[in-house]
Amino acid sequence: MKQSLSRRDFLRAGALTLLGTAGAAILQRASGKAQATPTHPMNHSNDAMAMAVGEVDHTKNGFNPSDILTDFDYGKTSILENGQTLREYDIYAINKEIEVAPGIVYPAWTYNGRIPGPTIRCTEGDLIRIHFRNGSSHPHSMHFHGIHSAQMDGVPGTPGMINPGESFTYEFEAEPFGVHLYHCHAAPLARHIAKGLYGAFIIDPKGGRPPVDREFVMVMSGFDVDFDDENDFYAVNAIPFHYQLHPIQIKVGEKVRIYLVNTLEFDLINSFHLHANFFHYYPTGTSLTPSEYTDTIMQTQAQRGILEFSYKYPGSYMFHAHNTEFAELGWTGNFEVVP
Amino acid sequence: MAERTAATSGEKQQNWSTAIWLALPLVILGGIIALFLATGGGLELTSPAPVEALTIERVRLYPGRIEITARNASPKAVTIAQVIVNNAVWPYTTSNGATIPRMRTTTIYLDYHWSYGEAYAIRLFTSSGIPFDVSIPVAFETPKPDAKTLLSFTLIGFYVGVIPVYLGLFWFPALRQLGRRWMIFLLAVTAGLLVFLGLDTLTEALEQAAATPRPLQGNGLIGIGAIGTFFLLDVISKRQAAGGRSEASQRLSLAYMIATGIGLHNLGEGLAIGAAYNVGEIALGAFLVVGFIIQNITEGLGIIAPVLRDRPGIRHLALMGLIGGAPAIIGAWMGGFAPSPTLAVLFLAIGAGAVFEVVYEIAKLIQKDAAYKSAPLTVFSGVMTGMLILWVTGLLIK
Numbered sequence: 001m002k003q004s005l006s007r008r009d010f011l012r013a014g015a016l017t018l019l020g021t022a023g024a025a026i027l028q029r030a031s032g033k034a035q036a037t038p039t040h041p042m043n044h045s046n047d048a049m050a051m052a053v054g055e056v057d058h059t060k061n062g063f064n065p066s067d068i069l070t071d072f073d074y075g076k077t078s079i080l081e082n083g084q085t086l087r088e089y090d091i092y093a094i095n096k097e098i099e100v101a102p103g104i105v106y107p108a109w110t111y112n113g114r115i116p117g118p119t120i121r122c123t124e125g126d127l128i129r130i131h132f133r134n135g136s137s138h139p140h141s142m143h144f145h146g147i148h149s150a151q152m153d154g155v156p157g158t159p160g161m162i163n164p165g166e167s168f169t170y171e172f173e174a175e176p177f178g179v180h181l182y183h184c185h186a187a188p189l190a191r192h193i194a195k196g197l198y199g200a201f202i203i204d205p206k207g208g209r210p211p212v213d214r215e216f217v218m219v220m221s222g223f224d225v226d227f228d229d230e231n232d233f234y235a236v237n238a239i240p241f242h243y244q245l246h247p248i249q250i251k252v253g254e255k256v257r258i259y260l261v262n263t264l265e266f267d268l269i270n271s272f273h274l275h276a277n278f279f280h281y282y283p284t285g286t287s288l289t290p291s292e293y294t295d296t297i298m299q300t301q302a303q304r305g306i307l308e309f310s311y312k313y314p315g316s317y318m319f320h321a322h323n324t325e326f327a328e329l330g331w332t333g334n335f336e337v338v339p
Numbered sequence: 340m341a342e343r344t345a346a347t348s349g350e351k352q353q354n355w356s357t358a359i360w361l362a363l364p365l366v367i368l369g370g371i372i373a374l375f376l377a378t379g380g381g382l383e384l385t386s387p388a389p390v391e392a393l394t395i396e397r398v399r400l401y402p403g404r405i406e407i408t409a410r411n412a413s414p415k416a417v418t419i420a421q422v423i424v425n426n427a428v429w430p431y432t433t434s435n436g437a438t439i440p441r442m443r444t445t446t447i448y449l450d451y452h453w454s455y456g457e458a459y460a461i462r463l464f465t466s467s468g469i470p471f472d473v474s475i476p477v478a479f480e481t482p483k484p485d486a487k488t489l490l491s492f493t494l495i496g497f498y499v500g501v502i503p504v505y506l507g508l509f510w511f512p513a514l515r516q517l518g519r520r521w522m523i524f525l526l527a528v529t530a531g532l533l534v535f536l537g538l539d540t541l542t543e544a545l546e547q548a549a550a551t552p553r554p555l556q557g558n559g560l561i562g563i564g565a566i567g568t569f570f571l572l573d574v575i576s577k578r579q580a581a582g583g584r585s586e587a588s589q590r591l592s593l594a595y596m597i598a599t600g601i602g603l604h605n606l607g608e609g610l611a612i613g614a615a616y617n618v619g620e621i622a623l624g625a626f627l628v629v630g631f632i633i634q635n636i637t638e639g640l641g642i643i644a645p646v647l648r649d650r651p652g653i654r655h656l657a658l659m660g661l662i663g664g665a666p667a668i669i670g671a672w673m674g675g676f677a678p679s680p681t682l683a684v685l686f687l688a689i690g691a692g693a694v695f696e697v698v699y700e701i702a703k704l705i706q707k708d709a710a711y712k713s714a715p716l717t718v719f720s721g722v723m724t725g726m727l728i729l730w731v732t733g734l735l736i737k
Contacts, residue, residue, distance in 0.1 A: 048450055050427040053420075053437075101428075103420030103437070103466045225468030232464070233428070240428065328427030 050328035052241050054102035061098050063114035065237035066246050069216045072121040072202070075128075085126045091118065092133040093140040093162075093184070093197065100223045101233045101240050101330065109136060109184070109195040115238040116219040116263070117182070117199030124177040124206050132160075133167040140192070143185035144201055145302065148172035155185045177205040178285035179259045179304045181219075193301075194224055194231075194265035196238075200304075202259055202285075209288065212255035212308065216248070220262045220270045220299070220321070220331065231266050233330045234321065240330020243319075247334035252314050258307040259285070262299035270331075271298045272307070273322040279309035296322050311337040391417050393463065393471045394552040396444060397678060399481040405449040407461065407473055411439035412552035418466040424451055425459055442554060453478045484676045492671040495612055499631035500605040500667025505660045506632075507639015514640075514647050520714055522647050523705055524721040529597070529641035530701045531725020536604045536638075537694035539729075541565070543607050544687035550680040557684045564688025565695070572596060572696040590645045591655065593700050597645070598659040600697045601638045602666040603690030609670020610683050634732040637725075638663055645704060 058064040075087035091111050098108040098115060111117030122128060134140050141161045143154035152172045154160035162168050184197035200217050221238060222231030233240045250256055258279075262270040273296040280290035281297050285306040297305065311317065320332035374380070390413055397408040405424070411417045418438040422431045434446040453459060459475040482488035514525065541561070548557025576596070579589055608631070642659050673682070705718060 048452065051430050052428050053422075053430055101421055101464075103418065104464055104468050105466060106468055225464065226470050232423075232468075232470070325426045329423070330428060 050332075051244065052102045052330070055245060056099040056102050056239055058239075061114075061239075062096075063238075065235075065239045065242040066248075068114070068116070068119070068237045069218070069248065070214075071119060072215075072217070073118040074121055080127065085123065086129060087122050087126050088129045088131065089118070089120060090131050090133075091142065092135050094135045095137060098196070098238075100225065100238065104225055104233075106223055106225050107195075109138070109140070109192065109197050111142075111197060111199055115196040115198075116221065116261075117197070119200045119202065119217045119259075120182070121202040121204070122174045123204045123208075124175055126174045128170070128172055128174050130170040131167065132162060132170060134162040134164050137164055138192075139163050139186045140184045140197060141186055142170055142182050144170070144172070144182045145180040146172065146201065146203070147175045153185075156187060161186060174203045176286055177203045179203075179261060179306055180284075181261045181263060181302060181304060183263060190229070190265050193263060194222075196221075198263040200259060200261045205288065209257070209306075212257040214250055214254055215257045215259070217259045218261070218272075220260070220264055220272070222264050222267065222326070222329075222331075224266060229266055231264070231329070234264070234326040235330045236333065241332065243333025247316060247336035249336050249338060250311065252312065252337055252339050253310055255308065255310050259304070260297075260299070260307055261304040262301055264301055267323075267326070269298050269300050269323065270326065271296060271322045272319065274307070274309065274319050275317040276313075276315075277309055277311060277317065279307040282306040282308070311335065313337070314339045390414055391465050391467060391469050392553055393417060393439075393465075394550070394680075395471070395473050396680075398473060398475060400453060400475070400478055401480060403450060403452050405451050405453060405459075405461070405475075407447045407449075407463075408444055409439065409447065409463065409471070410444045410552050411441055412554055414441065416440050419445070419447065419463055420466045420468075421464045422447060422449060423462040423464065424449060425461075442552065455479065482675060488675070489672070492613055492675045493668050496609050496665070496668025496671040499608060499612065499635060500670075501660070501664035503632045503635030504601070504605075504639040504642070504664035507636045507641070508643055508656050508660050510640055511643050511647070511656065514643065517647070519708070520717055522644075523708055523714065524717045524724075525640070525644045525647065526701055526705055527718040527721020528637075528725040528728070529644040530698050530705075531722035531727075532637050532641050532729055533597070533600065533694050533698045533701070533725075534722070535726045535729040536601070537691050537698065540604050540607055540687050540691040540694060543611065544684050544691060547680045547683045547687060551684055552681070555681050557681070560681070560684050561688040561691075564685050565692035568689045568692030569696045569699075572693060573699070576700055587646075587649045590649060590704070591651055593645045593697070593704065594642055594651070594655075594659055595662070596693065596700065597697045598642045598662040600690060600693035601642065601663040603686060603693055605635070605638070605664060606666035606670040607683070607687045607690055609667040609672075610674035610678070610686070611670075613671040613674025613676075613678070629735070633735065634729060635664075637728055637732075645701070 073089065075089045078086045078088075080086050094110055094113055096108055096110045096113050097105050098110070100106040100108070108115060120128075120130075130142060132142050139161055141154035143160075144152075149172065151158055152160060152170050154170065160168055160170055180201040180203065182199055182201050184192040186192050198219065198221065200219055202217070218236040219238075220234075220236050222234040224230060225232045235242065260272055264270045278293055278295050281292040281294060282288075282290050283303075283305045285304070290308070297307075299305070314337045317335045317337060318332060319335060320327040392411070392413040394410045394412045395407060396410050397406075399406040409419075416438050419433065420437070422429050429449055429451060432448045434448070435443070436445060439445045447463070453475075455478060457478050459478055461473040461475070463471045463473065465471070482491070514522075517525070544561045544565075545558070548561055551557035551560070576589070576592070579592055639660065642663055643656070673679075
């Protein structure tokens with residue numbers, strides 16, 4: 001968000017203050033005021049913090065970030081003659097009014113009516129077949145981050161760019177394992193992503209990752225509600241402050257794995273900071289060996305990774321972007337760790 | 340008798356048909372409006388995007404608290420959804436609910452620990468995602484309307500209005516000794532001063548008009564206020580002339596009119612100072628106050644110029660000084676405690692109209708004077724002197 005104070009106002013105010021300082025003493029004596037330094041008394045008695053007023057209508061939106069956390073879509077599964085697993089998904093693009101912050105309705109573009117779109121989850125080597133229909137008023141596509149043929153890349157000039165009312169089936173083998181993403185690749189790209197066309201795409205290694213107690217998916221994004229190509233609100237899983245209002249419940253000692261994806265448009269980077277704890281970080285999730293043990297990581301758009309941690313002590317712990325501006329504009333939440 | 344009745348009834352008939360002819364277009368108009376509202380007249384009248392306008396009327400800062408009063412100047416109700424203070428979504432409450440009906444106001448309360456002297460950018464998001472920005476260039480606790488601040492605003496008005504005008508009046512005994520030609524010169528100086536003040540007032544009115552809610556048509560109010568006042572004063576002075584009053588008494592009422600015009604100008608000055616002081620945009624320095632005193636001393640001079648050759652009593656002079664100077668105090672109070680851009684526009688427009696009418700009266704007075712014929716350059720140099728005095732002294736305070 002841009003600061004709306006103009007430089008000119010600032011200079012004017014500054015000049016006047018300067019002028020004023022010279023004569024302040026005289027005038028104050030005249031007006032019966034004798035304060036030498038008029039300071040504003042700071043009061044820390046209440047714990048003021050950034051927070052939206054009210055809550056969005058999740059039912060009307062058609063999705064709830066609390067459910068999206070653990071909503072992994074394994075598709076319609078069948079085994080092919082060669083023994084390969086086939087996973088089929090039905091995904092449609094549709095224009096939808098979404099209450100993106102309490103009281104603010106935004107004309108979003110969505111996959112299956114939700115933001116982020118469905119979390120597509122499969123295992124390395126599976127055959128993925130995605131039946132995509134465009135029920136929107138603009139051309140859209142599904143561009144997957146992964147290894148596939150050019151024909152399946154979902155960019156302009158390929159058969160995967162779909163006009164309104166038309167459909168297409170993307171087909172490819174899932175590789176490499178890791179946490180990835182998909183998004184619309186129609187032009188103008190920034191607007192198509194910012195309006196809500198993105199989702200997480202998780203490929204498990206054959207045999208799976210080491211077992212954990214809880215798995216969550218978190219897609220970091222923002223909304224530019226006044227269309228000035230700057231985000232006004234930030235969040236994980238679309239709705240600002242949602243996990244501050246509804247903390248994520250976990251238990252002491254539980255192993256937690258987070259699939260974290262950054263789809264944030266307009267801003268150069270995003271970040272994730274965990275309070276009172278450290279996590280193992282697997283960039284892009286393409287290795288089973290963590291690269292770092294830290295409490296803060298940074299991601300640019302389309303960067304993603306896996307976080308693993310467990311809490312030692314019970315209590316309420318924040319997690320948020322350590323771009324603190326994003327945090328105070330909605331990208332913040334809490335883990336409620338119970339004994 | 341019979342003839343008269345017939346005439347009356349004929350007249351009555353004519354009145355009736357006139358009334359019908361007058362009413363007919365209005366009746367048809369009513370029908371067309373009804374038809375238009377019912378059918379839309381073939382036009383697509385639903386706006387593709389919501390038209391929303393909020394006018395920020397007041398921003399008040401108290402320890403740990405920011406209060407913003409916003410007026411809805413758009414055709415339909417507007418709902419405040421979220422408030423962002425310096426890039427942080429901030430909880431708020433409102434006085435009259437978050438939905439503001441057309442032309443009504445609500446006050447938004449934010450519990451926010453602002454710091455003295457810092458700048459704040461506040462953004463109000465409506466339910467349509469339309470942002471309205473409020474900027475606080477320098478945070479400063481808003482003076483509360485208690486005895487102490489009332490006194491300081493009174494003193495400000497006193498310094499910039501009353502004192503300089505009275506100081507100007509003190510020139511009266513000295514200026515009485517001047518020759519006729521010098522008196523004409525002084526009248527011309529007064530005209531120059533007034534033209535400058537009139538332009539200044541008009542500019543201020545236009546600036547304030549930009550801050551008024553759109554439906555109140557600030558620029559239209561300037562026209563109504565200024566032109567209305569001009570012609571009203573014209574009527575008053577013509578009546579006095581026609582009423583067979585002596586030239587001396589006409590000159591005295593001209594002096595009163597000048598005092599009134601200057602008073603309204605000073606009211607505007609007070610409004611601006613009070614409002615600026617309130618939002619912390621101005622720290623009234625000694626230089627500024629001295630500048631106002633120097634500039635406004637010429638206003639006292641202007642008031643007495645038409646009556647130099649007469650003998651107005653000390654009571655008249657005192658009253659004229661009060662009319663010319665005291666409104667600065669009232670203006671400071673209003674600007675400080677109950678700023679209303681709309682009222683300010685109206686007062687400033689009235690001031691501009693009064694000032695220009697008085698210039699017109701002075702011009703007539705000079706033309707009537709026989710000495711004028713022999714000294715055309717006197718008027719030119721006088722008017723220029725008047726304008727330049729204010730321009731130069733203005734350098735101190737602008």
